[in-house]
């Protein structure tokens with residue numbers, strides 16, 4: 509029987525990879541709903557091609573254009589935040605949550621609250637609302653399958669294990685495009701240099717996060733919520749080849765790792781086929797040709813985002829939400845050429861230092877903290893530019 513799949517963020521890098529796999533196996537999958545922010549032409553083309561029943565554009569000014577582009581098809585058009593959440597919670601065997609940033613939180617939460625199986629790429633949702641989302645998942649008996657390659661690797665390695673038998677998890681980090689750059693070169697890094705990731709082809713925001721290593725910081729927090737381990741039992745090691753996607757150490761000293769080519773279609777396929785497996789066109793590993801795998805300790809002097817994320821995780825409460833919101837604003841301003849590369853970590857640090865919000869008790873609290881932090885971060889940026 510075929511599996512019905514909803515793709516939130518269908519026009520993005522993860523959405524495109526998921527569609528690539530789904531369209532290679534027309535008997536295995538049907539597409540239920542697809543969503544995008546503003547890329548209306550691409551969304552309508554995907555909806556027509558996949559025969560989706562619903563297409564939702566976040567920007568409601570684009571609803572007339574979407575409706576027009578879907579005319580004559582069996583696909584309904586909708587727009588706006590409420591429609592996104594309705595698409596997320598609608599009937600589907602699997603919901604792929606691949607919207608970028610905190611914008612993906614409400615739709616991802618709607619899918620979780622509806623008890624869906626959620627393939628989660630949108631790490632910002634778990635970072636900003638980890639407690640609320642994992643509690644909602646257990647209340648609604650929803651399953652969260654991590655798509656992030658590191659967390660997917662850990663998920664695979666701990667399958668069947670008892671939590672008390674795990675001594676630590678080790679997240680691997682490629683080190684990003686500035687792994688070997690001097691502190692001076694990093695200070696003057698441009699957006700074009702920052703998005704040129706050595707191993708992975710990804711959206712702009714996560715590419716900058718990889719360059720600052722905030723991506724690994726967000727993943728540290730994501731791992732805490734997904735696997736229930738405290739900060740001191742989650743380590744980070746730099747592994748430039750991105751072949752070992754992460755490791756788990758057990759109390760007897762055994763270490764299990766998941767390896768594969770750096771191709772997001774592998775973890776996405778894992779989530780699509782779960783609990784089975786499916787074939788992918790991803791390159792196979794040739795270990796003899798690879799010859800070596802390198803590992804090194806991360807450098808939180810050149811990459812202060814690592815230290816900031818760990819302290820936000822340890823502080824708990826509103827801190828991870830503040831960290832994420834300030835980072836989103838700073839990355840956006842960096843990509844627009846308004847601030848320099850080191851300003852990203854500085855804005856995040858200042859935002860964390862100035863916040864005294866209580867721990868969020870609801871998604872509305874999370875959104876309020878997110879909005880207040882965005883305003884404060886924008887003010888900090890304006891101050892530093894004037």
Ligand code: NDP
Pocket residue numbers: 516517518519520521522523543544545546547548566606607608609611612629630631632655656657708709710711712713714772
């Ligand atoms: P992209 O920027 O390539 O795509 C983002 C998607 O989200 C697009 O479909 C975009 O629509 C949509 N979107 C953006 N803003 C909004 C909004 N405000 N409301 C509704 N939809 C919105 O991102 P990626 O695919 O790279 O990343 C998606 C998520 O997956 C991120 O959280 C990232 O951290 C995570 N991830 C990505 C990996 C990768 O390899 N790319 C690896 C691991 C995790 P539109 O096209 O219309 O703008």
